[in-house]
Amino acid sequence: LKLLMRTVTNYFIVNLALSDLLIAAFNTLFNFIYASHNVWYFGKEFCRFQNFFPITAMFVSIYSMTAIAADRYMAIIYPFKPKLSAVSTKVIIGIIWLVAFGLAFPQCFYAEIMIDNGMTKCIVAWPDDVGRKHQLMYQIIVIALIYLLPLIVMFVAYSIIGITLWSSTVPGDHTNRIYYHRQVTAKKKFVRTMVIVVITFAVCWLPYHLYFILGSFREDIYQQKYIQQVYLAVFLLAMSSTMYNPVIYCCLNQRFRSGFRLAFQWCPCIKATEGDKLKLIYPSTSQLIRNQPSVFIGFRAGWTFSANPFLLLPTKKCRFESIKIYQKIMWLLSNCLS
Known part of the structure; x- marks a missing residue:
């Protein structure tokens, strides 16, 4: 992060x-x-x-x-x-x-x-x-x-x-x-x-x-x-x-607010959420999850992946390392297909 x-x-x-x-x-x-x-x-x-x-x-x-x-x-x-x-x-x-x-x-x-x-x-x-x-x-x-x-x-x-x-x-x-x-x-x-x-x-x-x-x-x-x-x-x-x-x-700036909550989460009156971390790691992910798109834009322009890969995203109970693994997999797929 x-x-x-x-x-x-x-x-x-x-x-x-x-x-x-x-x-x-x-x-x-x-x-x-x-x-x-x-x-x-x-x-x-x-x-x-x-x-x-x-x-x-x-x-x-x-x-x-x-x-x-x-x-x-x-x-x-x-x-x-x-x-x-x-x-x-x-x-x-x-x-x-x-x-x-x-x-x-x-x-x-x-x-x-x-x-x-x-x-x-x-x-x-x-x-x-x-x-x-x-x-x-x-x-x-x-x-x-x-x-x-x-x-x-x-x-x-x-x-x-x-x-x-x-x-x-x-x-x-x-x-x-x-x-x-x-x-x-x-x-x-x-x-x-x-x-x-x-x-x-x-x-x-x-x-x-x-x-x-x-x-x-x-x-x-x-x-x-x-x-x-x-x-x-x-x-x-x-x-x-x-x-x-x-x-x-x-x-x-929504990311600024998320970063502020994460930086000062030690304060009793400020609570950081998993969504705040997600916004900083991958800014558009939270928006994409809410919209539930049927396709995912690959890391290389012009490549798309069908189905709904965001079903693979972790729930709040999962560790955020899985997001990084997920991103690496998608990046490797885009390189293999190019």
Whole structure:
């Protein structure tokens, strides 16, 4: 079961979940306290850390969503091209973290403690001579690489995927059409899920970036009466984007719900079923069992096996190893007949 879950997309989703968890742990709480009290209580070293690691996690989260979009694009538009190996996927994830570290480093480098009217502040103090110019340049680069570029990549990828799936024709005979229809339906559901994730990301982060762009052009904006409340609102909206992802996945993805129940089945209030395991091992099996088809689509396109082989599937009392044996038998049959 664990090996079956180690797909390229799932690697990126785990990376996305990890970065979102780090944002929630290190960024949201401390920045909320700072924005609410307008006083930094946590010292100089943590000020530097706060301007480096949580920001890195934010950038990783965004690039992970972009990587998922690119992976789905290649898998659906070019299905016969070799997939990324586990090693290549891990290398890409490592590059994502390195790029995020590089983009976050300037804020850490210039972060310092300042006393203003007796209150301690954690600020990013750019050099006096060209500070404003560098700050504006940095904000533009960040918005281009962390907001606009990922949005363009995700929008283009999911647009092409959506057009391809919704305009595709169903090949083959009736039995192949049933199988093909289920595959396309599953892919459409995934695309809908990710489009909602992208829209949520765009809406949540737009006010945050606009706030800092306006501040780069007009520094007096930070002296306005309710600017602290405005910053707190746009900050919480941006940080809340990490909270919506698991909610969206849980609401729209049946396999995600099954995986969640299996992962947390130790909790007394959560009960995993045999069907949950079946959905993760062989996603379409449970649907096929409910429909009780008269034929089974072989592992090689064009081959069908008559009768009703799903009568051979184990009941709840049987061990799940029999499913794997069953799948191997069907695969061997398809190879022998080809």
